[in-house]
Amino acid sequence: MTASRGSVFLSREMAKVAGAPPLAYRDVALLGRPDRLFNLTLQAGEVVAAVGEEDSGIETLGTLALGLATPASGTVEVFGLPIGELSYYDLLVFRRRLGYLPQGDGLLQNLSLRDNVALPVRFATDHRLREVDAKVTQLIEDFRLRPIAGLRPAQANEEDRRRAAAARAVALNPKLVVLELPFVGLTARATMDLLERVSRSEDGGRRAVLLTSRDLTPSVRGLISRAVRVVDGVAVEDKK
Amino acid sequence: MLRVLINQIRFTALQAIFLVAFLAAILAFLVISQSIRQLGRFGAIDNLGTIMVVAVIRELGPLLTALIVVSRSGTAIAAEMATNRVMGEVTALEAMGIDPYIYLVLPRMLGAIVSVATLMVVFDAVALTSGFVAAATSGMSLNRYTGIVLKTLSAGDVWLTLAKGIFFGAAVALFCSYHGLAVKAGPTEIPQAVTRGVVATIVAIFIMSALFVVIAS
Numbered sequence: 001m002t003a004s005r006g007s008v009f010l011s012r013e014m015a016k017v018a019g020a021p022p023l024a025y026r027d028v029a030l031l032g033r034p035d036r037l038f039n040l041t042l043q044a045g046e047v048v049a050a051v052g053e054e055d056s057g058i059e060t061l062g063t064l065a066l067g068l069a070t071p072a073s074g075t076v077e078v079f080g081l082p083i084g085e086l087s088y089y090d091l092l093v094f095r096r097r098l099g100y101l102p103q104g105d106g107l108l109q110n111l112s113l114r115d116n117v118a119l120p121v122r123f124a125t126d127h128r129l130r131e132v133d134a135k136v137t138q139l140i141e142d143f144r145l146r147p148i149a150g151l152r153p154a155q156a157n158e159e160d161r162r163r164a165a166a167a168r169a170v171a172l173n174p175k176l177v178v179l180e181l182p183f184v185g186l187t188a189r190a191t192m193d194l195l196e197r198v199s200r201s202e203d204g205g206r207r208a209v210l211l212t213s214r215d216l217t218p219s220v221r222g223l224i225s226r227a228v229r230v231v232d233g234v235a236v237e238d239k240k
Numbered sequence: 241m242l243r244v245l246i247n248q249i250r251f252t253a254l255q256a257i258f259l260v261a262f263l264a265a266i267l268a269f270l271v272i273s274q275s276i277r278q279l280g281r282f283g284a285i286d287n288l289g290t291i292m293v294v295a296v297i298r299e300l301g302p303l304l305t306a307l308i309v310v311s312r313s314g315t316a317i318a319a320e321m322a323t324n325r326v327m328g329e330v331t332a333l334e335a336m337g338i339d340p341y342i343y344l345v346l347p348r349m350l351g352a353i354v355s356v357a358t359l360m361v362v363f364d365a366v367a368l369t370s371g372f373v374a375a376a377t378s379g380m381s382l383n384r385y386t387g388i389v390l391k392t393l394s395a396g397d398v399w400l401t402l403a404k405g406i407f408f409g410a411a412v413a414l415f416c417s418y419h420g421l422a423v424k425a426g427p428t429e430i431p432q433a434v435t436r437g438v439v440a441t442i443v444a445i446f447i448m449s450a451l452f453v454v455i456a457s
Binding site: 063100 | 323324327328329331332333334335336337338339343
């Protein structure tokens with residue numbers, strides 16, 4: 001199988017910053033206030049939880065990491081590249097190196113769960129149809145979606161939708177995954193299962209994962225490397 | 241993407257064929273019946289071909305077809321795009337590295353172009369047939385009717401129909417998609433986006449129709 005499609009510009013830029021941390025927020029004003037700056041660096045293979053109340057600023061961490069929003073000040077570097085400075089089409093190509101589970105699920109309502117999982121593999125890679133099918137079938141098995149793979153998102157329950165969205169997020173085997181409030185409405189067991197599957201890469205190693213959450217259960221704490229508490233747009237050490 | 245394209249053609253062209261054919265038949269019948277009555281008074285029945293070709297085939301046919309497509313498919317496209325935006329699906333596509341304009345807009349544009357062009361051909365065929373029925377009820381033979389129409393109809397009319405199909409079809413998909421994707425506030429904005437998309441498309445189609453007249457002359 002071939003890797004995801006890339007651009008010459010990105011390949012050159014990525015080579016310059018080889019070995020850079022997967023994700024770094026540097027003096028980012030999450031709430032637009034210059035006196036409240038957010039700093040956080042994720043190392044390779046690290047699972048970090050950003051915990052915060054509503055309007056604490058955690059809502060914007062995912063969109064900033066994906067370049068879907070631009071910070072009022074400061075920079076967000078993904079694999080060493082300031083993502084806010086990339087052009088629209090370079091951003092599209094670059095995002096194929098990242099996994100993203102938006103708040104809710106972001107599944108396309110007119111596609112089945114299987115087609116949703118297949119979407120990035122079909123459109124962002126040069127895989128042949130048979131390879132796409134094999135890859136998608138593997139993901140469906142890994143995320144235990146087989147019995148409900150033919151359902152539309154509206155026909156599936158919240159847990160199944162979230163698992164399908166998670167399978168889609170890791171479909172291109174990214175080294176960095178961003179999960180926005182991924183555990184809302186899930187049982188403790190489903191939460192652990194989801195996090196375990198998302199943080200494990202295809203070669204058996206660990207992916208860098210940034211997840212946002214309102215709170216962390218003890219079971220989740222056992223699966224993450226560290227947690228930071230976000231208060232009024234600033235990261236403080238989580239002492240729990 | 242191919243599935244979206246096929247669905248678009250099925251919904252826009254196939255499911256609208258009977259409506260287009262019905263309106264084409266009625267319009268041509270009325271125009272030709274009235275024309276024969278009026279032209280007959282002045283002994284100018286040979287001008288029937290000019291009325292059929294210029295008024296029905298060249299102008300009213302493409303306009304009416306495009307308006308049918310706007311009212312059926314344009315509204316659906318605008319509503320679907322707006323819903324995609326509101327549900328966060330457009331953002332999800334961008335986050336996956338998929339260009340939403342390629343994934344969502346392009347197949348709809350191609351589908352609309354193929355559909356409008358095809359429906360215009362259907363409209364013309366039915367209108368010509370219905371025109372003959374109207375002429376026949378006034379005692380005109382098939383040979384005379386065919387001769388009168390063919391005298392005015394030229395290869396340029398075929399190209400003009402094709403060009404109008406491409407431009408009108410593209411306008412339906414592009415204007416409706418643009419206004420659908422421009423929704424920001426939430427679900428309550430969807431009906432407004434649909435209205436904006438349809439109005440903009442109708443205005444664009446009439447302007448383009450006028451431009452075609454200027455260019456063709």
